[in-house]
């Protein structure tokens with residue numbers, strides 16, 4: 001299904017796709033808006049491949065980075081006021097915009113579909129028990145057409161063949177990259193690694 005041919009049913013959100021795009025455009029830079037459309041495209045291809053609802057996947061993809069350009073101060077306030085894991089405060093935007101984004105879209109768009117909210121919440125570090133919508137958004141974020149890093153084509157072909165292998169590849173590469181930078185690793189990212197990468 002081509003994104004522009006999608007007609008939302010109002011099962012998940014009270015807006016048309018066009019209205020949703022206008023709201024998103026107001027909070028994202030041009031570059032990130034383009035990224036978000038790329039994630040939607042990649043996610044719709046995976047949805048078709050794995051037999052998942054294209055409307056649900058489109059909404060999750062378009063909103064996955066909704067919080068990304070909020071200030072650190074706004075995000076910190078929300079982590080505290082929403083009783084999120086306070087360990088988050090030792091990290092930054094790259095981790096926060098997932099959980100904060102899930103709360104923002106629930107509040108601003110009255111989205112209550114758990115798969116959509118979890119896909120947004122977990123796209124930054126994954127989760128051991130990701131359902132198929134979460135898996136698709138996590139991986140689509142990594143392989144969307146605007147990505148050009150070394151290894152992205154490998155990730156794309158794995159994603160097409162077997163989504164579990166695609167996720168394992170993306171998770172391992174991301175973790176290695178962070179370790180090479182001596183970055184602090186959010187524990188949930190290790191849980192994702194243990195669940196999806198370690199051979200059983």
Ligand SMILES: [Fe+2]
Nearest residue numbers: 064065097123
């Ligand atoms: Fe993101």
Ligand SMILES: [Fe+2]
Nearest residue numbers: 039064065141
């Ligand atoms: Fe993203």
